[in-house]
Amino acid sequence: MLLRRASDGPMWGWRSPFAELERMRRQMDWLSSGLSRGLVGESAAGVFPMMNVTEDKEAYFVRAELPGLKADELDISVTGDTLSISGERKLSVEDEKAQYHRRERDAGRFSRIVSLPAQINTDKVEARCADGILTVTLPKAESAKPRQIVAKSS
Numbered sequence: 001m002l003l004r005r006a007s008d009g010p011m012w013g014w015r016s017p018f019a020e021l022e023r024m025r026r027q028m029d030w031l032s033s034g035l036s037r038g039l040v041g042e043s044a045a046g047v048f049p050m051m052n053v054t055e056d057k058e059a060y061f062v063r064a065e066l067p068g069l070k071a072d073e074l075d076i077s078v079t080g081d082t083l084s085i086s087g088e089r090k091l092s093v094e095d096e097k098a099q100y101h102r103r104e105r106d107a108g109r110f111s112r113i114v115s116l117p118a119q120i121n122t123d124k125v126e127a128r129c130a131d132g133i134l135t136v137t138l139p140k141a142e143s144a145k146p147r148q149i150v151a152k153s154s
Contacts, residue, residue: 048089048110049134057146060116060138067132074129076136078122083136086111118144 049064062083066074074087091107119141126137 047112048106049085049112051112051114053114053116055117055140059140060120062114062134062136062138064112064134064136065132066129066134069129069132071127071129071134074127074134076127076134078120078125078138080122081116081119083114083116083138084111085114085134085136120144 049066051062051064054061054063062085064085066087069087069089074085077084086109088109089107091105116138120138121141124139128135
């Protein structure tokens with residue numbers, strides 16, 4: 001009977017191998033979240049600017065959210081099948097004594113590079129910025145456009 005009671009209770013010195021795996025998983029989660037925050041603990045601002053990339057038969061369209069930025073504050077360049085957008089986001093200076101309850105907006109330089117599925121005609125690229133949305137129209141190169149092939153019957 002004594003042996004049975006000892007086996008029914010908690011086993012203080014013995015741990016399940018699954019408990020050890022769970023402990024290791026928690027440590028890996030903690031490490032990976034630390035890398036996303038940065039090595040010195042600064043908060044990550046996330047991906048800026050957020051973008052959508054779409055296409056039709058003739059062109060690719062990149063729309064980026066850039067609130068508060070003017071067109072002349074952006075550096076936009078294209079090469080082959082790559083679009084690069086960079087600039088600097090500036091925020092108004094808060095009072096030095098302000099205590100943040102939440103801080104999600106961040107200032108600083110940004111750069112986004114988008115690789116497109118095919119070559120573009122760099123001579124005909126157009127960019128327009130209105131209401132905080134940058135729209136870049138990237139016409140496809142002739143070699144990248146789909147062609148309709150008509151089969152001949154013999």
